[in-house]
Amino acid sequence: MEATAAGAVVARASFAADIAALLPLWTDLAANAVEPNPFYGPALLPPALDAFGGEWPRLAIVQDRHGRLLALSPLARLHGYSRLPVSYLATWMHPHCFFAAPLIRRGCEKAALAALFDLAEKDGAFFRLRHLDASGPIFAAARAVAAENGRLTGESGRYERALLGAGYETEAYLQIALRGKKRKELRRLRTRLEEEGAVAFETLRDRTALPGWTADFLALESAGWKGREGTALASDPAASQFFADALLRACDGGALRFHRLTHDGRPIAMIVNFIDGGAGFSFKIAYDEAYARYSPGVMLEIEMMKALEAERGLSFIDSCASKDHPMINSLWRERRTIVALNVSRRDAPSKLLFSILTNLEKTGEARRARLRASANREAGDGDL
DSSP: OOSSOGGGEEEEEEOGGGGGGGHHHHHHHHHTBSSOOGGGSTTTHHHHHHHHOTTOOEEEEEEETTOOEEEEEEEEEEEEETTEEEEEEEEOOOTTOOOOOOEEBTTOHHHHHHHHHHHHTTSSSEEEEEEEETTSHHHHHHHHHHHHTTOOEEEEEEEEEEEEESSOOHHHHHHHHSOHHHHHHHHHHHHHHHHHSOEEEEEOOOGGGHHHHHHHHHHHHHTSHHHHHTOSGGGSHHHHHHHHHHHHHHHHTTOEEEEEEEETTEEEEEEEEEEETTEEEEEEEEEOGGGGGGOHHHHHHHHHHHHHTTOTTOOEEEOOOOTTOHHHHHHOOEEEEEEEEEEEOSSHHHHHHHHHHHHHHHHHHHHHHHHHHHHHHHHHHHTO
16 A cells, blocks of 8 residues: 555755765665665765756655655766657666665655656656666556556666675575586686685675775776776776765665675775665675686686675665676576656547557667577577
């Protein structure tokens, strides 16, 4: 049952400069969200807005008559869709944001979404909810609310990425996930590495050590292929500042899980995770390419799995990886389906435009799928 009637809520768009006053309410909302999303939480979103926001986005805020925060989401106005010059409103994602479910208070899903849809209707041809969990309550509620309020919906961009479910025992899990030959090879590599120096798995425990760990991660990532391609965090002052600020805020909020693998005291692989509301999100990983022959990234992931066995209340860890990531896809067996949901306005002309855009997008996706299938067949023929 809905905790709040739609008529009892107020939705508004707030400038990023106004968010400081929201922090207590925001923290309470994040702790009671129906779907945890640290990327939109009070630790990660403010530094992201500072680093990447520019003039947009705005914060969509839904409150009840008592001022309690029912929903919060950053929104951005985007231009161009299905090769047509249309403007639309979408949940905002910066380059280091990997999940975009709005923060919505549990039990208030329909009232909050109805208010968000009404707010979005004032700006753009349609509203796009990006990077939702296809099996999550927000995706289901959004479709239901749209239908009840006379709006059309269309999904797009569906893909799967690796997920680690809770309740596992690492060694037993790996016996199923990895072939015996692969497990034997990993043990051999670990032995060889230990023969050359002490190997240790460490977890950040002391807040005062965080700046040093952060600097080590930035240097490690920058020294690899991301640095050469200019995509490392350290390649962009705004991105590196965001990273440092976000980790500090997450650490203070108890959400940071920072791990590293060292060889004779030197970090050779590091990983940053966030744990929020019982859900884990793997944020960034880096390794020293001089040690690539030892698979330090895989070693670190396995040690991290062992550490997270003891994490109380953890329901899953989202890899936040691309759908074709070879390392994590071979290590983690479960999958999380990510999808975007477009929601039309109520008026007839907007619905007609929405249908045209939806059909164009479906046609384009089908064409790209045929081209990929054809390319795969040609590649396969070359292997005969």
